[in-house]
Each structure stands twice: as C-alpha cells, then as structure tokens.
Amino acid sequence: MTLRVGAVGTGGMFRGAHLPAWQVNPDTEVVALCDTNKEAAQKIADEHGITSVYTDYKEMLAREKLDIVNICTPNLFHSEVAVAALKAGKHVFCEKPDAVSPEEAVKMAEAAKESGKVLMVMRNNRFRTVSQFLKSYAQKGHMGDIYTGRCGWIRRRGIPGKGGWFTTKELSGGGPLIDLGVHMIDLALWFMGNPKPVAVSGSAYTKFAETDLSDSEHSAFGSKRQDGVFDVEDLASGFIRFENGATLQIEFSWASNIEQETRFVELRGTKSGFSLTNEDLKLFTEIEGTLCNIQPQIAKKGNGHGDNIHHFVDVVQGRVEPVFRPEQGVDMIRILSAIYESARSGREVRLDK
Known part of the structure; x- marks a missing residue:
C-alpha cells in the first residue's frame, strides 16, 4: 500500500530534509503541498511532479485522500495543523519543536491517542x-x-x-x-x-x-x-x-x-x-x-532526518514500535x-x- 503524503509548509527544511526522504521511500508518495507562499510551493510541485497545491491546509485535508500529513510550518502552527490532521484521521509527522507551549503539546498528544493515529516529531539525532x-x-x-x-x-x-x-x-x-x-x-x-x-x-x-x-x-x-x-x-x-x-x-x-x-x-x-x-x-x-x-x-x-522519516513510515505500516512517543514531546x-x-x-x- 502506497501512503499518500500531504505537506504543510514547504520551506528549506521541507525541501532539504523531508521531501528527499519521502521521495526515496518505496511506501510513500507526496501528492499535495500547502504553503501560504503559493508561488514557492508551485515551483516545488512543478519540479517534482506533484499535482496539487494549496494555500489553506484545511482545504487540503478536505479535498485530498491523504494518509500522512507532514508539517514544516513555523513553530506556532505545529499543534494547530497536527490536531486538525489527526482529527481528520491522518498520521502526522512534524518538524521539531513539538509545540510552543505545554498546553499545545498536550493537545497534540491527546488528539493522537483519541484518533489512534501515529504522531511523531522529528528527533533526527x-x-x-x-x-x-x-x-x-x-x-x-x-x-x-x-x-x-x-x-x-x-x-x-x-x-x-x-x-x-x-x-x-x-x-x-x-x-x-x-x-x-x-x-x-x-x-x-x-x-x-x-x-x-x-x-x-x-x-x-x-x-x-x-x-x-x-x-x-x-x-x-x-x-x-x-x-x-x-x-x-x-x-x-x-x-x-x-x-x-x-x-x-x-x-x-x-x-x-x-x-x-x-x-x-x-x-x-x-x-x-x-x-x-x-x-x-x-x-x-x-x-x-x-x-x-x-x-x-x-x-x-x-541520514538522521531521512532515517527518522523512514522509521515513522515503518511504524505507520505496523512493522516496528516507535522510538519516540508523544508524551516525550510533552515533557x-x-x-x-x-x-x-x-x-x-x-x-x-x-x-x-
């Protein structure tokens, strides 16, 4: 089964660390990008054959049949996007830090528990x-x-x-x-x-x-x-x-x-x-x-970033237990x-x- 990935935030970290890992993983395909800078996102989409580009992640969640949401936004929006994606039944892989406050980190952990989906935050080291x-x-x-x-x-x-x-x-x-x-x-x-x-x-x-x-x-x-x-x-x-x-x-x-x-x-x-x-x-x-x-x-x-993403995919596919759990992010x-x-x-x- 190929897992369909939608990315929210397409800046340097996504381009340099996340996207290459999704592209080489045999179980995943990036099918949609979302960024407030539509021109920048469209350029990446054109370069990599990605068909859908959005400026509103809520629209992307509503319209695309996604299995995974990858978050590379500014820190403030990590929890907002993660909670929405988990409630929509998507697995979530998020760039660090987990959130900007303990309250927001708890919201993410609780949403993951309630949804039964995998939430993992980058711990590449x-x-x-x-x-x-x-x-x-x-x-x-x-x-x-x-x-x-x-x-x-x-x-x-x-x-x-x-x-x-x-x-x-x-x-x-x-x-x-x-x-x-x-x-x-x-x-x-x-x-x-x-x-x-x-x-x-x-x-x-x-x-x-x-x-x-x-x-x-x-x-x-x-x-x-x-x-x-x-x-x-x-x-x-x-x-x-x-x-x-x-x-x-x-x-x-x-x-x-x-x-x-x-x-x-x-x-x-x-x-x-x-x-x-x-x-x-x-x-x-x-x-x-x-x-x-x-x-x-x-x-x-x-590669630490890539290996972390590949581990996440293995967890989603039920092949391994996660080395990172949301409660560690809360702490x-x-x-x-x-x-x-x-x-x-x-x-x-x-x-x-």
Whole structure:
C-alpha cells in the first residue's frame, strides 16, 4: 500500500530534509503541498511532479485522500495543523519543536491517542550511527547509573532568519533554546532512559540582536527581514532535575563569543561516562583497575532526518514500535517552557506540582 503524503509548509527544511526522504521511500508518495507562499510551493510541485497545491491546509485535508500529513510550518502552527490532521484521521509527522507551549503539546498528544493515529516529531539525532551506538551501550548497562551530565549547541555567530519567524517569539516560541535545545536535550534524555523532569532553573540573554555577522551555515535557515522582529534570546543556559535524582546542565546559543560552533552531550555514570562533541566520541571507564579512555571508530551511515522519516513510515505500516512517543514531546516542551519562566522570574520552577 502506497501512503499518500500531504505537506504543510514547504520551506528549506521541507525541501532539504523531508521531501528527499519521502521521495526515496518505496511506501510513500507526496501528492499535495500547502504553503501560504503559493508561488514557492508551485515551483516545488512543478519540479517534482506533484499535482496539487494549496494555500489553506484545511482545504487540503478536505479535498485530498491523504494518509500522512507532514508539517514544516513555523513553530506556532505545529499543534494547530497536527490536531486538525489527526482529527481528520491522518498520521502526522512534524518538524521539531513539538509545540510552543505545554498546553499545545498536550493537545497534540491527546488528539493522537483519541484518533489512534501515529504522531511523531522529528528527533533526527537519535538516528545518527553514533547515537545508536551510545543508546545500545547505555541500555546494556555499560554506563551503570547515569546520574549527571551536560549538553548544548553553542554558536559563535549563527542567527537563523534574522527578523523573520525564527526571531519572532509569537511565531517561534523562543530563540536557540527551543530551536537547538530540542535536539541535544532530547538526545541526553534518551540516553538516560527518559527520566521524568521535576524542576528547572534557567537564564536567557539577548546580546547580539544588532549583529549581521555569521560564521555558521545554519544561519541560512529562514528568511531574513531587515525591518523584522528580534524579541527572543540569543543564549540560554539552565539546570534540570529529574525524579530519579539525576541532573543535566544545558547551554544553547545562536551568538556568543566562543571559539567555534559546537554540539555536545556529556553524561557520567557509575561504570563509565562519555563525551560526544560534534562527531567525536570518547568513552571514559576503568578496565582491570586502570583508568581508560576509549575512542570508538564508528562509521557514519545514513541520514538522521531521512532515517527518522523512514522509521515513522515503518511504524505507520505496523512493522516496528516507535522510538519516540508523544508524551516525550510533552515533557520536552514542559522543560523548555519552564526554563523560559525561570529566566523571567529568577526562580526555580517546579514541574511536579
């Protein structure tokens, strides 16, 4: 059975990461596109032989016989489109973040449960070969009790789409914390076994709203506007406590005076720890009473975004169990929202009340 896909939002993420995956998957066919910029969507449709183009996703849902709705809109609309698609009986694959508030994330999770359809939000970093190795390593008990760590994605100068929806809080929900934080916090929590968050403390800063300097390829995302809005943070840091006593330090920036852009997850367990910096992995343990540093040689295979979408299709087809569940997305947005609240109030925010 070929699954018919309708896409809502046809910007750079859809063109560069989502569309190629749908096109090479033998079980899927993209049959409709929807974007407020009809000209841009029509150009993509013409290039790829897609027959239907819409500017209103509700019209697309009503007219097209779809099995899957793929969402790549600005963050504000993720939950609105997802809930409508799930209620219409469609499976949903959505670009991260899950939503801009915990309330909207809950609506998505509840709609998925009530509809019986699959809801999955992009967690592409889980599908990197190095991540798969570390997940297996931790699951098999080689790290022991994972009790603390830190993660982040820090850029020197890499503000995406300055003045556009990325830097407009109403549309994005925030800056690098909600943009980059989903990636690395999710990865850390996944390795840790998805412990339940109970409290956070955080700070947020906006210090580089006036700069146009860039040294990051990622700043090409989004559409810049010279007369646009910049009312989000450019750096956020924080601390998360979990129900099992574990803790996690976090830091995310689009712009800060550091040496170079770096992604990292470092976790420490009672048997071993690791440092994953960009693609460089090191394990720290002891063997026969000797402290040892181990550097696994892991060949990079596949594509995280594409592999995530292929996994989603396998779940829809009933071939595998999902590695991501909507309740994990709810916890993620609760964490991010609470960090923003802590930054505003200057106090720790409890999540277990």
